[in-house]
Amino acid sequence: MRLSRLVAAAGVGVLMLGASACSSTGGKPDSSGGGDMGAGTADTPRFTVAMITHEVPGDSFWDLVRKGAEAAAKKDNIELRYSSDPEAPNQANHVQSAVDSGVDGIAVTLAKPDAMKPAVQNATDKGIPVVAFNAGLDAWQGMGVKEYFGQDGYIAGQEAGKRLAAEGAKKVICVIQEQGHVDLEARCAGVKNTFPASEVLNVNGKDMPSVESTITAKLQQDPAIDTILTLGAPFALTAVQSAKNAGSQAKIATFDTNAALVDAIQNGDVQWAVDQQPFLQGYLAVDSLWLYLNNGNVIGGNQPTLTGPSFIDKSNIDAVAEYAKNGTR
Numbered sequence: 342m343r344l345s346r347l348v349a350a351a352g353v354g355v356l357m358l359g360a361s362a363c364s365s366t367g368g369k370p371d372s373s374g375g376g377d378m379g380a381g382t383a384d385t386p387r388f389t390v391a392m393i394t395h396e397v398p399g400d401s402f403w404d405l406v407r408k409g410a411e412a413a414a415k416k417d418n419i420e421l422r423y424s425s426d427p428e429a430p431n432q433a434n435h436v437q438s439a440v441d442s443g444v445d446g447i448a449v450t451l452a453k454p455d456a457m458k459p460a461v462q463n464a465t466d467k468g469i470p471v472v473a474f475n476a477g478l479d480a481w482q483g484m485g486v487k488e489y490f491g492q493d494g495y496i497a498g499q500e501a502g503k504r505l506a507a508e509g510a511k512k513v514i515c516v517i518q519e520q521g522h523v524d525l526e527a528r529c530a531g532v533k534n535t536f537p538a539s540e541v542l543n544v545n546g547k548d549m550p551s552v553e554s555t556i557t558a559k560l561q562q563d564p565a566i567d568t569i570l571t572l573g574a575p576f577a578l579t580a581v582q583s584a585k586n587a588g589s590q591a592k593i594a595t596f597d598t599n600a601a602l603v604d605a606i607q608n609g610d611v612q613w614a615v616d617q618q619p620f621l622q623g624y625l626a627v628d629s630l631w632l633y634l635n636n637g638n639v640i641g642g643n644q645p646t647l648t649g650p651s652f653i654d655k656s657n658i659d660a661v662a663e664y665a666k667n668g669t670r
Contacts, residue, residue: 387418393432393450498527
């Protein structure tokens, strides 16, 4: 599997973004219609697609995913039914409910594949096409899922580790906000592969005051830590405060961004972010089901379709700021 990942990644590369190839996750989508993109509606049969994610309430990353899914649904004449739950058994129940309601297709995240497998199997057994995105890169092919859209967390972690080494970091903590989440674990494992002087710090991502105090305590306990690497934009902003609380000079970098993080990168509070283009993940998940339902198309040749990683930093943040404010990047 690792070899196939590397082959898939070789065609995509790790992009340093410019004005024409830039991305970030944004904050809550702008309701003014900035993400409409002026697309027409397909003259194809009306289908119903369920999108079920492991979204944690308040995490702005998922606003971008949903915005992309809604843009594709509008273009493709699809009724989109979105639901989410951070607890895997509850997420699986949403999948089963979608199966029972007779949807035409399902797009799902597989953060905890073992818990999701029975419900996904029930869907495929009934002939409902399922695509996966964002999490579950190692699991989707063995679950009867037709396509996968997202970044390879391990490769993304490796690239982050290489950058940390090039920038002269000495000791890094990789902060995981949901223990057991396969993609988050893969990111920190990738970092460890290319930057051995890193260690995992598990925090409770559902309790931001607890996240802040846990990171603060770790910095106070180990003054040698000179970099905090978080796996989501809200946690990066919290880490900025934790460093201040601890009187630490540790730098902060992160995976994923949102509109609020734009200012933090511009003013230097956060050094850089690794982007996986969540709007694109949501869009491709829905659009791929439209293609399959209408024309039998399958994207990727039984390999994942990679949407990242890309780096966003001071050199290119201005190019993505407008899109972030519009809620589309």
